[in-house]
Amino acid sequence: MISLEGLSPFNIGIGFLAELIKILAADYLNNIALAVIVSSAILSVLSKFINIKNEFLRNLLNVSPFWLAFRILGAIFIVMTIFKVGPKFIHSEITGQTMLGLLPSLLAIFLVSGFLLPFIVDFGLMDFFGAMISKSMYKLFKVPGRSAVDAVSSWLGDGTLGIMITNTQYKQGFYTAKEACIISVCFSLVSLPFSTVIADQLGFMPLFVPFYATVCIASLACALIMPRIYPLKNFTNNTFNNIPHLKEDLVPEGVNLFKFGLEKAIDRSETAPSLKTIIINGFKTVVDMYLGLLPLVMAWGTLALMVAEFTPFFNIISVPVIFVLNLLNIPDAAQAAPAVLVGFTDMFLPSIMVSADGISEVTRFIVGTLSITQLVYLTETGAVILKSDIPLNLKDLFLIFLTRTVISLPIITLIAKFIFI
Numbered sequence: 001m002i003s004l005e006g007l008s009p010f011n012i013g014i015g016f017l018a019e020l021i022k023i024l025a026a027d028y029l030n031n032i033a034l035a036v037i038v039s040s041a042i043l044s045v046l047s048k049f050i051n052i053k054n055e056f057l058r059n060l061l062n063v064s065p066f067w068l069a070f071r072i073l074g075a076i077f078i079v080m081t082i083f084k085v086g087p088k089f090i091h092s093e094i095t096g097q098t099m100l101g102l103l104p105s106l107l108a109i110f111l112v113s114g115f116l117l118p119f120i121v122d123f124g125l126m127d128f129f130g131a132m133i134s135k136s137m138y139k140l141f142k143v144p145g146r147s148a149v150d151a152v153s154s155w156l157g158d159g160t161l162g163i164m165i166t167n168t169q170y171k172q173g174f175y176t177a178k179e180a181c182i183i184s185v186c187f188s189l190v191s192l193p194f195s196t197v198i199a200d201q202l203g204f205m206p207l208f209v210p211f212y213a214t215v216c217i218a219s220l221a222c223a224l225i226m227p228r229i230y231p232l233k234n235f236t237n238n239t240f241n242n243i244p245h246l247k248e249d250l251v252p253e254g255v256n257l258f259k260f261g262l263e264k265a266i267d268r269s270e271t272a273p274s275l276k277t278i279i280i281n282g283f284k285t286v287v288d289m290y291l292g293l294l295p296l297v298m299a300w301g302t303l304a305l306m307v308a309e310f311t312p313f314f315n316i317i318s319v320p321v322i323f324v325l326n327l328l329n330i331p332d333a334a335q336a337a338p339a340v341l342v343g344f345t346d347m348f349l350p351s352i353m354v355s356a357d358g359i360s361e362v363t364r365f366i367v368g369t370l371s372i373t374q375l376v377y378l379t380e381t382g383a384v385i386l387k388s389d390i391p392l393n394l395k396d397l398f399l400i401f402l403t404r405t406v407i408s409l410p411i412i413t414l415i416a417k418f419i420f421i
Contacts, residue, residue: 017116018108029104034078036107037298040291041075044068060288067296074295077302078103090302094309098346099301102379106160106297110289113161115282121168122272124265125149127248131261134248141186142227143179144248151187159375160384162188164289167388170239173246178235180390185232185400186223188381190215190347190372198351202368207419211369214415218373218408225407231396240389293387301379304345314338328413331360336367340409343371344401346379362420366412373408376401 022029045068047061063071080086081096090096120126126146134145141147146169150162163184170180195212196205204211226232239245251260273281307313318337325333325340336359339350350371354364376382376397385392392400 018105018112021108021111022104025108026104029107030082030100033100033103033107033294033298034082036290037071037078037295038075040295041071043291044071056284060291070299071295073303074297074299078298081302089306089310092309094352095305096302098305098348099298099379102301103294103298106294106380107290109161110293111286113164114286114289115279117165117168117285118273118278118282120149121165121172122268122278124268124272126169126174127268128261128265131248131251131264132257134251141182141223143182143187144175146174146248147179147183147187150183151189159188159190159194159381163381163384163388163390167390171389173239173243176237176239176245177391178232178237181235181392181396182227182232184385184388184390184392185376185397185404186219186226188375189219190375194347195372198348198368198372201348201351202355202364204365204368207365210415210419211365214365214369214412214419215372217415218369218411219375221411222373222375222404222407226400226403229403231399235391293383296387297379297383300383301346304378305349308342308345308349314342317341324409328410329417330363330366330413332358332363335359336363339367340370340405343374344376344378344382344398347371347374347377362416365416365420366409369412369416370405370408373412374401374404376404 025032044061044063047058048068052058052061077090077096078100081091081100084091126149129146129148132145133148137143137145137147147166150165150169166175166180166183166188169175170177175183192212195215196208199205199208199211251257315338318341321337321340322333325336330336332354336354339353342353343350348371350367351364354367376385378397382397385397386394
């Protein structure tokens with residue numbers, strides 16, 4: 001009998017199928033990741049010497065030297081990690097093995113979402129929700145109402161899924177550059193299942209409701225403030241390649257809200273692509289994400305973890321954070337300070353760093369909830385954003401990470417002090 005242990009009860013259809021694939025194919029996914037990443041490097045090198053006639057494959061494989069170098073590096077890292085050869089700091093449990101544990105999730109979510117995303121974005125679901133809440137979303141967050149679907153997909157599915165939806169909508173003209181940037185770093189939330197993992201690691205499952213409520217309050221504050229300040233406020237309202245902007249129609253006075261949303265959804269579904277087109281485009285999306293993104297995740301994630309675990313870099317740059325934590329009267333400030341910043345590399349590292357014996361319970365609570373609220377992680381969402389067409393670069397992501405930290409930390413600290421009085 002096939003064991004479904006580990007299948008989360010909190011999920012949406014795409015996330016559920018991805019988890020199911022991950023469980024059923026658990027024995028094969030690491031080898032698939034190895035084959036995909038090594039193939040990406042080899043084919044990208046060969047594309048420099050072979051004239052590829054197919055436009056899709058040529059654009060996918062014939063990349064600049066910068067991207068080619070990381071594809072090769074990703075291939076080297078995964079070979080060393082799986083076969084445990086070379087320097088241990090590359091393939092250790094806290095570097096290469098950590099990234100190897102992440103790849104099966106990405107393989108599954110990319111496979112499922114590549115084929116099923118059109119059923120979310122092209123058949124009226126986003127148009128229906130967008131019409132229902134368009135007024136409040138524009139007023140509060142400076143984004144269309146349809147972005148709520150991005151947020152729910154992230155919350156119940158996976159953060160990378162929300163970014164993929166946002167990128168698709170941006171390329172179709174439903175979002176401007178500014179709106180796509182805001183949505184990707186304010187609404188691509190850490191999923192509920194991942195949040196339970198962090199809470200459990202820190203021993204807060206008995207307090208999960210206040211734990212996750214704290215995350216929600218801090219995330220809401222970020223979503224309200226960040227669209228109005230640098231760097232997000234500086235992005236233009238141009239569309240992708242200046243295609244026509246498909247703005248949401250606001251509900252006219254006296255018109256039933258539900259009826260208006262339903263009409264918009266029906267209108268959208270009538271122009272939906274055929275099943276053949278969905279399958280062809282889905283296949284292209286999956287191949288693009290597999291060959292283009294997985295090597296970068298492996299390369300950047302392993303490098304980031306090596307810096308975090310085997311160099312004093314984060315200890316050095318976190319010295320000013322100690323002052324801030326002392327100012328907020330947070331216990332064990334010196335131990336917690338590096339964990340506040342190391343979240344930029346990976347979501348799980350902060351909770352690992354403060355899970356040792358002797359760290360105050362309130363400090364563990366603050367670091368755990370903060371790590372979920374920070375949202376931008378190079379090993380996952382950050383890599384997906386950088387590979388997408390959303391116009392955010394590495395500098396922008398780091399500034400956004402710091403801004404989310406600055407906004408969230410006082411809020412989380414205040415709530416934590418109240419909980420642990």
